[in-house]
Amino acid sequence: MPLDYDRLMRMPAESVTQTYMARDTILYALGLGVGATNPFDGDELKYVYExxxxxxxxxxxxxxxxAMNLSDPKFGVNYTMLLHGEQSLQVHRMLPVAGTVVSESRIDEIYDKGAAKGAVMYFTRKLFDQASGDLLVTIGSVVFLRGDGGFGGKSDGAPKLRPVPADRPADQQVPVHTMSNQALIYRLSGDYNPLHIDPDVAGQAGFDRPILHGLAAYGMVGRALIKALCNDDPARLxxxxxxxTSPVYPGEPLHVEVWNVGPGDAAFRLVATDRQTVVEDFGRFEFQAT
Incomplete structure (x- = not known):
């Protein structure tokens, strides 16, 4: 059954309500490796100490x-071939350390790259504070539907990320430390995909060992840039x-290459240091400049 474009695009915005506690906020930070190298550093403790x-x-x-159960057969999505391709975050208000949030998700568009190349789906998710109704963040996600091209949709018009500058070297490099058991901790924030913990499942997917969650690496690079560019003030993001662009393995050293583009604007990419492999590219980091 081919991908059912019309059914997917008619899907109404889906809402999820979640109450989280300070414990969840701390656990998320621990899953990013906060406190791993210096557990008594005050800059680390503020993210993991109540x-x-x-x-x-x-x-x-x-x-x-x-939300959005794309594995439902009625949509015709080959879910086993789905790959998380891009992630974006726009911050409107600082997240409370605990509270109840309401998430509203929708599909923005699906682009058909052809039977051999698959399809690309764009999502938007808005997160609101239930108590105040304030919009906290807008989250964008892109997934590559590698088995669903050729459904007859349009191929042009997809948004394009800004590449890092190619005409000059990075202005600075920021080291990122990963732990060998990091995926075991990060998964407790809600992503229980066995690819990140089960060697047999990882092997079936073509990896010689479990890989780190993409969103864990995403959070780690965000944490590193907040520290390097925002004087460790997360309210400035x-x-x-x-x-x-490539998987990260728990325990391997990483570093961020950062280009200063303008006031409050930086381009970056994340590199697996020993493998000299770019694992995140087209990075954009905007922040309140001082």
Missing amino acids: RNLVALPMLAVVLGAG RRLDVRF
């Missing part, structure tokens, strides 16, 4: 998720965009 706790903005990507 006294004066601060929520990392990237926590939003795991809150109110779970405005936007974080990336394209996932």
